[in-house]
Amino acid sequence: MPLAQATRDRLIAAGTTRIAAALIKHGLPQQALPGLRPLSPFQDALAGEAGKAIDACPAGGVLVVEGSTMSVPVALLARRRVAGVISDGPLRNGAEIAGAGLPAWHRPPGSPTWPQVEAGDVILADRDAVLVIPASLAEQVAEEAVEAQAYEEFVAEQVSAGGGVYGLHIPSGEHARRAFAAWRRMRGR
Numbered sequence: 001m002p003l004a005q006a007t008r009d010r011l012i013a014a015g016t017t018r019i020a021a022a023l024i025k026h027g028l029p030q031q032a033l034p035g036l037r038p039l040s041p042f043q044d045a046l047a048g049e050a051g052k053a054i055d056a057c058p059a060g061g062v063l064v065v066e067g068s069t070m071s072v073p074v075a076l077l078a079r080r081r082v083a084g085v086i087s088d089g090p091l092r093n094g095a096e097i098a099g100a101g102l103p104a105w106h107r108p109p110g111s112p113t114w115p116q117v118e119a120g121d122v123i124l125a126d127r128d129a130v131l132v133i134p135a136s137l138a139e140q141v142a143e144e145a146v147e148a149q150a151y152e153e154f155v156a157e158q159v160s161a162g163g164g165v166y167g168l169h170i171p172s173g174e175h176a177r178r179a180f181a182a183w184r185r186m187r188g189r
Contacts, residue, residue: 002049002058003047003048003049003060003122003135003138004139007047007138007139007142008047008048008060010142010143010145010146011047011122011124011133011138011141011142011145012045012046012047012124012126013146013149014142014145014146014148014149015045015126015128015145016032016124016125016126016128016129016130016131017128017129018145018148018149019124019131019133019141019142019145020032020129020131021145021148022140022141022144022145022148023131023133023137023141025144026137026140026141028134028137030115031115031131031132031133032129032130032131033086033088033105033107033114033115033117033129033130033131033132034111034112034114035107035108035111035112035114036086036105036106036107036111036114036125036129036130037105037106037107037108038103038104038105038125038127039091039094039097039098039103039104039105039106040098041127043084043098043101043103043104044103045103045124045125045126045127046062046083046084046103046123046124046125046126047083047122047123047124047125048060048061048062048082048083048084048122048123049061049062049119049120049121049122049123049135050062050064050117050118050119050120050121050122050123050132051063051064051082051119052064052066052117052119054073054076054077054080054082056119057077057080057082059080059081059082060081060082060083061082061083062082062083062084062085062086062123062125063077063082063084063085063086064086064087064117064119064123065085065086065087065088065089065091066087066088066117067088067089070087070089070091070092071091071092071093072085072087072091072093072097072104074093074096074097074100074102077102078100078102082102083103084102084103084104084105084123084125085097085102085103085104085105085106086104086105086106086123086125086130087104087105087106087107088107088113088114089106089107089109090106090107090108090109091104091106094106103125105125105130115132117132120135121133121134121135122134122135122138150184150189151180154179154180154183154184157183158179
């Protein structure tokens with residue numbers, strides 16, 4: 001099943017730090033692809049389904065290049081509407097890719113190897129990390145991360161207003177649940 005735009009948007013809004021925390025709760029602590037560096041510090045974050053070949057990469061997907069140092073045909077990627085590229089090696093035409101505005105992450109020589117990426121997994125990449133999310137969990141962890149972000153905003157607002165964190169920092173108390181629910185209703189969230 002293709003990645004829904006709403007899920008893609010929630011993943012990007014939550015960011016890799018919150019999504020990694022949600023994945024840990026699901027028993028997946030090692031979902032980051034180590035050693036990857038963005039081609040440009042100014043590129044956008046991305047979320048999309050992994051494709052292991054250009055002709056199999058869906059529109060909005062992320063091309064996963066494994067096992068070689070290669071040149072990626074930018075014009076073909078643009079025609080297929082690929083959202084970005086990740087590579088386990090250096091990209092020979094990195095300047096061309098960055099110049100085209102295509103978000104890309106690559107691994108310089110000597111960096112640690114990464115876990116297996118399967119076609120259809122969801123790739124989430126931002127300035128902090130690149131994560132592999134099992135497709136079956138993408139929607140659930142996106143929702144959990146959005147909930148965690150809302151709760152963090154609620155607690156920060158309570159503290160800024162002079163309230164203490166007792167009973168709020170761990171959202172298990174009935175008082176915290178009621179206060180959070182009221183806050184959400186007031187914010188329309």
